[in-house]
Amino acid sequence: MVGGGAALAVAEHEARRGGRVVTFPGRDRLTGVLRVGELRDASAIDRVLLLASPGPPPDDVLVVTNDHVRPVWRDGLMTLLTMPAAGGRITPAEVPNPTPCCADHA
Amino acid sequence: MGHGHHHHDHEHDHEPAGDTDASVARDLSVPDGELSPGQLSRRRMFRRAGLLGAGLTAAGVLGGEGQAAVAATGRDEGRGREPRDGYQWLAGDHHIHTQHSSDGVYRVIDHVRHANAYGLGWMVITDHGGATHAKIGVEKVNPDIVAARAAVKDTLVFQGLEWNIPAAEHGTVFVAPGRNEVATLKEFESSFDGSVKGASSNTPQNEALAIAGLNFLADAVRKRRVPDALFFANHPSRKGIDSPHEIRGWRDAQPTIAVGMEGAPGHQAAGIAKPNGPGGGRGYYDSNPGADSFPGYPAESYKTFGGFDWMTATVGGLWDSLLAEGKPWWITANSDSHWVHGDTSDRGPGGDFNANGRYEDPVYKGVPNFGSGDFWPGFYSRTHAGAEDFSYRAVMDALRAGRVWVDHGGLISGLVVRARPAGTGQRGVTLGGTLQVRQGARVELAIEVTLAGRPNWAQFVPTLARVDVIQGDVTGPVSDKDAFTTPNTKVVQSYEVNRSTGTVTFTYQLGAVDRPVYVRLRGTDGKRSAPGLLGAAVDPNGPRIDVYGDADPWNDLWFYSNPIWVLPRR
Numbered sequence: 001m002v003g004g005g006a007a008l009a010v011a012e013h014e015a016r017r018g019g020r021v022v023t024f025p026g027r028d029r030l031t032g033v034l035r036v037g038e039l040r041d042a043s044a045i046d047r048v049l050l051l052a053s054p055g056p057p058p059d060d061v062l063v064v065t066n067d068h069v070r071p072v073w074r075d076g077l078m079t080l081l082t083m084p085a086a087g088g089r090i091t092p093a094e095v096p097n098p099t100p101c102c103a104d105h106a
Numbered sequence: 107m108g109h110g111h112h113h114h115d116h117e118h119d120h121e122p123a124g125d126t127d128a129s130v131a132r133d134l135s136v137p138d139g140e141l142s143p144g145q146l147s148r149r150r151m152f153r154r155a156g157l158l159g160a161g162l163t164a165a166g167v168l169g170g171e172g173q174a175a176v177a178a179t180g181r182d183e184g185r186g187r188e189p190r191d192g193y194q195w196l197a198g199d200h201h202i203h204t205q206h207s208s209d210g211v212y213r214v215i216d217h218v219r220h221a222n223a224y225g226l227g228w229m230v231i232t233d234h235g236g237a238t239h240a241k242i243g244v245e246k247v248n249p250d251i252v253a254a255r256a257a258v259k260d261t262l263v264f265q266g267l268e269w270n271i272p273a274a275e276h277g278t279v280f281v282a283p284g285r286n287e288v289a290t291l292k293e294f295e296s297s298f299d300g301s302v303k304g305a306s307s308n309t310p311q312n313e314a315l316a317i318a319g320l321n322f323l324a325d326a327v328r329k330r331r332v333p334d335a336l337f338f339a340n341h342p343s344r345k346g347i348d349s350p351h352e353i354r355g356w357r358d359a360q361p362t363i364a365v366g367m368e369g370a371p372g373h374q375a376a377g378i379a380k381p382n383g384p385g386g387g388r389g390y391y392d393s394n395p396g397a398d399s400f401p402g403y404p405a406e407s408y409k410t411f412g413g414f415d416w417m418t419a420t421v422g423g424l425w426d427s428l429l430a431e432g433k434p435w436w437i438t439a440n441s442d443s444h445w446v447h448g449d450t451s452d453r454g455p456g457g458d459f460n461a462n463g464r465y466e467d468p469v470y471k472g473v474p475n476f477g478s479g480d481f482w483p484g485f486y487s488r489t490h491a492g493a494e495d496f497s498y499r500a501v502m503d504a505l506r507a508g509r510v511w512v513d514h515g516g517l518i519s520g521l522v523v524r525a526r527p528a529g530t531g532q533r534g535v536t537l538g539g540t541l542q543v544r545q546g547a548r549v550e551l552a553i554e555v556t557l558a559g560r561p562n563w564a565q566f567v568p569t570l571a572r573v574d575v576i577q578g579d580v581t582g583p584v585s586d587k588d589a590f591t592t593p594n595t596k597v598v599q600s601y602e603v604n605r606s607t608g609t610v611t612f613t614y615q616l617g618a619v620d621r622p623v624y625v626r627l628r629g630t631d632g633k634r635s636a637p638g639l640l641g642a643a644v645d646p647n648g649p650r651i652d653v654y655g656d657a658d659p660w661n662d663l664w665f666y667s668n669p670i671w672v673l674p675r676r
Contacts, residue, residue: 018401051406052639052651081405086379086656093405095654099376099390 016073020094024078030069033089036061039069039080046077050084051093057082062089068096186227186490187260190556191522191536193492193509196227196501199483200278201268201340201372201440204250205465206233206243210444211453212468214250217443217483218258224484224563228262228491228501230280235270235299242463244292255283262498267291268340269319270300273312273398275348276340278440279323282333282498290332294322308398313352320360327363334502338438339367343407343416344391346399350424351587357428357435365506366435369418369425369666370514371410372442374486376479377657383447384479388413388657402588406639412630412649412664413514413657421576421638421645422595429624429669430592432580436505436538436668438489439512445478485563486659488513490521492536508538513665517568517631520556520609525549525625525670528615540671543619549672551575551614551625559607564660569606571632572647575599575614580622580671596644603629619674627667634662 026043036048037059050057064085069092071080085091186195202217203210214231221229231251233239244267251265265287266280279294281287296302298319305312323335337356342348348367356364370389377388386392388410395403411419418425418437428435450473454466481487492509493500504510511521525541526534528548535541543549553575558568578595601612616623630649638645649664 020395051409052411052636054637083409084651084653086385086653091654093408094394095387095392098393099386 016076019073021071021073021078024071027069030065031067032065034063034065035059036063036090039063039065043069044078045069045071045080048080048082048090049074050082050090052083057090064089064091066091066096068092068094070094186225187496190520191492191524193494193504193536194227194496195490195520196262196493196496196504197484197488197490198226198228198230198262198501199440199443199487199489200230200264200266200280200338200438200505201232201368201442202229202483203233203268203442203444204231204247205454205467206239206247206463207268207444208234208236208238208459210234211451211465212443212446214247214263215254215257216468218254218261218263220485221483222258222261224482226261226484226488227493227496228264228498229483230264230266230278232266232268232278232280234268234276234301235295236301238460238463239267240292240295240299240302244295245288246463248288260496262496262501264498265291267295269295269298269337270302270306271339271348272298272300272303272305272315272319273308273347274300274316274339274352275342275345278338278340279319279335281323281326281335282502284333286326286331290326290335294319294326298322306398308347308349313355316352317355317359320356320363323363324360334499335363336502336505337364339364340440340442341371341389341391341415342367343403344371344389345393346395346403346407349400349588350402350427350590353424353435354428354433354587357433361434362506365508366437367417367425368415368440369437369512370414370439370487372440372481372487373479374413374441374514374659375447375481377410377652377655377659378447378476378479379656379658382476384477385655386479387654388652388659389415390479391415391652392654400588402590404639406651410652410657412634412662413652413659414649414664414666416639417590418666419649420640421597421648422578422591422593422640424590426576426578426595427584427589427592429626430578430581430595431583432622432671434508434538436508436510437512437666438505438510439487439514439666440489441481441483441485441487443480443483445475446480446482447478448474448476449478450474486515488516508668509536511537511627511665511667513663515564515568515660515663516558516560516562517663517665518555518557518570518629519559520554521627521665521667522552522554523627523667523670524552525616525672526552535670537668537670540673542673542675545674545676546618546620547674549616549619551616551670553612553614553627555603555610555612555629557603557605557607557610562660566660567606568631568663570603570610570629573601573603573612573627573629574647575601575625575627576645577616577623577625580624580673591640597646597648600647604632616672619672622671622673624669624671626669627665629665631661631663
């Protein structure tokens with residue numbers, strides 16, 4: 001059964017308003033450290049946004065990809081959300097290895 | 107009237123009976139339950155007047171009894187036992203894990219001795235709920251807590267657990283000590299823990315189970331099975347699974363039990379850059395929206411801002427949306443200590459957690475662990491509760507009343523806030539309180555900040571750069587239970603301080619109050635600021651989003667107070 005949240009997610013994904021993209025043209029080229037402009041040119045990603053920032057990051061800002069780039073659909077555009085990283089660089093807001101939930105699952 | 111060793115001997119025979127009642131009522135080593143109705147009523151009167159505990163003797167209001175006051179020992183060490191504004195402001199931490207957690211390592215006494223050394227007056231042991239803990243750990247940890255209470259008398263040690271809230275995040279549940287503390291916690295955990303019950307997914311049934319758990323706690327207090335119980339939501343935005351309607355639901359179901367949330371998560375060392383730290387997200391906030399996440403939450407909500415959770419750090423955000431409803435909902439700041447950054451010990455080898463309910467005692471390893479993201483309780487995060495006396499009951503009363511402010515890194519040492527009718531000389535109300543005034547009365551907020559004045563546990567004296575007054579309109583209940591913004595809350599005044607010692611006072615004039623409002627305070631070392639998520643007009647210099655992999659917690663310090671409401675009578 002699809003709950004309210006999941007149904008909303010499916011609808012948003014279909015309308016390209018929301019949802020996460022795992023496979024997309026150019027994904028394999030997004031490794032190491034790239035500039036924002038390079039990342040956009042090399043892949044189907046339409047735009048890069050920086051969390052808690054009013055405007056998009058300049059094209060020459062370095063993106064530490066962690067070899068893990070998962071854009072989302074937003075406003076009909078394939079959008080990579082990023083956050084500030086060390087040394088004035090930025091990195092995808094989705095990290096490859098989130099801290100596992102620390103509950104006792106035994 | 108015999109009260110054991112408190113029975114008055116012959117040299118006091120000349121005392122009128124009323125005075126004897128008063129002195130017994132004031133003697134806090136006599137529990138409430140052993141007082142006669144008259145004495146209890148007397149004690150409540152003293153409590154209301156703020157005249158109990160060290161404050162009583164220091165103020166000398168009813169002096170002459172020669173009672174030993176803790177404050178008179180001169181060894182306060184920042185523990186908050188020096189009375190301010192009639193209260194002992196006891197620093198505490200309600201989120202601490204021991205070897206009885208599957209991801210823990212330390213003994214209870216390890217945490218208690220560190221917490222005591224770092225100045226905490228109260229703390230809650232909160233090992234993870236789960237099958238093993240419910241069956242074994244919840245019982246095994248109790249003798250260790252009882253022993254720690256006896257060994258370290260000037261830090262109150264509560265037993266609690268970290269509840270896997272059905273359909274939601276983790277939360278602290280704890281009770282006042284008593285005969286049934288273990289049995290009550292064990293039954294609660296066995297019946298309502300999301301891990302024990304396989305009830306973690308986001309379903310209406312599981313949401314109802316969470317409410318049932320809170321109802322169970324309220325019932326346990328009502329039936330006097332335990333003297334008191336409280337719940338706080340922990341790291342509420344970490345995974346986006348505490349939806350706004352769930353938070354409202356908990357509070358509304360049991361407003362005397364479900365009283366707040368972590369304004370700042372623990373794990374504050376987790377953002378220290380490699381190789382000197384884990385190099386992750388501050389607070390271990392590094393998760394992403396998942397199947398059980400509330401879809402309305404923005405991507406920013408999964409990050410911290412100046413070390414604080416998005417719900418609290420966003421002026422006009424989720425916390426403010428609750429306060430604007432007029433709902434008491436308080437914030438705290440805790441360590442969530444599992445493994446301490448830079449500590450040289452290691453988990454005890456051998457043993458069997460699932461069979462024993464605990465790991466073996468830690469051992470010395472000799473290698474500092476810079477991959478750990480936690481601090482000892484009291485080392486960095488502090489929840490300051492204005493208690494009427496030094497007792498378990500008084501700390502829980504203070505937390506429930508919202509007489510609470512929080513800080514990181516010892517940014518300030520004391521905070522006294524009073525909302526009062528302007529120019530009347532009335533004392534007014536303090537944090538968590540509601541000031542009732544006549545329609546159109548002029549109201550002022552008196553703020554007294556005792557600056558750091560001494561080094562913190564990173565061995566520097568923090569400088570307070572600025573204090574912000576945040577004010578919002580109380581607009582009443584919302585129709586959308588998933589609302590997480592409110593339109594009329596913003597920073598209304600900022601005071602430059604730029605000092606690290608002494609005391610500073612400000613008076614903010616609310617003006618003639620013709621509608622219900624609330625005010626709260628925030629302060630910072632001023633090292634990292636940015637316009638708030640709802641715009642510079644709402645919050646021109648708010649906390650900045652933390653840098654992933656390079657968030658030095660000691661160079662980005664904030665304090666937050668809980669709110670005061672001002673309600674004009676119609």
